[in-house]
Amino acid sequence: MDIMSRVRENEPLIHCMTHAITMNDSANAILAVGGSPTMASHPQEVEEIVEAADSLVVNLGNINEERLEAMKIAGEKAHERGIPLLLDAVGVACSTLRLVYAQQFIEHNRPQIIKGNSSEIRTLCGLTAHAHGVDAGAEDAVTAENFAGDARAFGQYARQHGAVLLVTGPVDLVTDGETTLGIANGTPLLGRLTGTGCMVGALAGTWHACGPSLAAAALGTAVLGIAGEEAAKDCPGLGTFHIRLLDALSNLTGEKVAEKVKMVGAVA
Ligand SMILES: Nc1ncnc2c1ncn2[C@@H]1O[C@H](COP(=O)(O)OP(=O)(O)OP(=O)(O)O)[C@@H](O)[C@H]1O
Numbered sequence: 001m002d003i004m005s006r007v008r009e010n011e012p013l014i015h016c017m018t019h020a021i022t023m024n025d026s027a028n029a030i031l032a033v034g035g036s037p038t039m040a041s042h043p044q045e046v047e048e049i050v051e052a053a054d055s056l057v058v059n060l061g062n063i064n065e066e067r068l069e070a071m072k073i074a075g076e077k078a079h080e081r082g083i084p085l086l087l088d089a090v091g092v093a094c095s096t097l098r099l100v101y102a103q104q105f106i107e108h109n110r111p112q113i114i115k116g117n118s119s120e121i122r123t124l125c126g127l128t129a130h131a132h133g134v135d136a137g138a139e140d141a142v143t144a145e146n147f148a149g150d151a152r153a154f155g156q157y158a159r160q161h162g163a164v165l166l167v168t169g170p171v172d173l174v175t176d177g178e179t180t181l182g183i184a185n186g187t188p189l190l191g192r193l194t195g196t197g198c199m200v201g202a203l204a205g206t207w208h209a210c211g212p213s214l215a216a217a218a219l220g221t222a223v224l225g226i227a228g229e230e231a232a233k234d235c236p237g238l239g240t241f242h243i244r245l246l247d248a249l250s251n252l253t254g255e256k257v258a259e260k261v262k263m264v265g266a267v268a
């Protein structure tokens with residue numbers, strides 16, 4: 001059975017620690033593909049909640065003191081239990097606080113998937129980056145021309161940290177340092193709606209409960225990209241796109257994804 005069907009059958013419990021800007025969209029994305037979301041972030045209850053979870057997503061967007069503390073407790077619990085753990089490194093390219101926190105989180109808790117846009121992942125890898133706030137700078141985008149070089153640089157970091165890197169943008173790159181996948185699905189509308197990167201993290205974290213990290217990461221971005229393409233058809237504007245994105249997500253199957261996925265520049 002494919003990972004998408006396994007999630008629909010098992011309804012895994014996904015603990016998704018994210019922020020107000022994207023909380024509702026992330027919970028609905030998880031529900032749309034068959035997962036069961038919890039979103040709690042109180043430091044005094046998060047350990048108990050992660051104890052019961054099948055997968056943890058930690059998103060560094062819009063942080064505050066309470067979330068920093070709760071995400072630390074949750075990350076340690078997930079590591080101790082050995083459950084799937086995804087770190088979404090939102091904002092590490094524009095905030096030293098988040099960068100240092102992410103580096104320590106990765107060191108201590110060994111997330112199996114580390115996600116970010118191209119500027120965020122370049123920053124984590126110690127490469128020059130041109131972030132525009134929490135968005136990626138155009139100069140940092142993965143393209144057909146720089147794909148092989150980016151695959152090498154990101155692959156080295158992935159091997160060193162025993163993690164899959166999930167890098168989003170017009171072309172997405174997923175690598176564990178051995179296998180690198182390029183995924184070209186999507187629409188520019190996804191870049192104009194806030195929180196779509198966070199939805200990719202929530203989705204990858206959901207499939208992470210029922211499948212290997214590389215496949216879960218690739219599915220996360222491929223599925224949002226394909227859903228975006230469906231939602232963009234004859235779309236009058238961003239508001240309708242937002243609603244149709246959820247419609248498309250809830251209707252996608254593994255077969256449809258296999259038919260629609262656009263792989264580019266795969267390096268194995
Ligand atoms: N110009 C584009 N063309 C096609 N797909 C895109 C484009 N821009 C973004 N996407 C898709 O949108 C999704 C989110 O990627 P993006 O890099 O914009 O994340 P992000 O900057 O972290 O987003 P956010 O800050 O809104 O959460 C990915 O699945 C990506 O493939």
Ligand SMILES: Cc1ncsc1CCO
Nearest residue numbers: 021061062090134194195
């Ligand atoms: C965290 C954050 N800050 C501004 S927009 C946004 C959501 C996407 O990253």
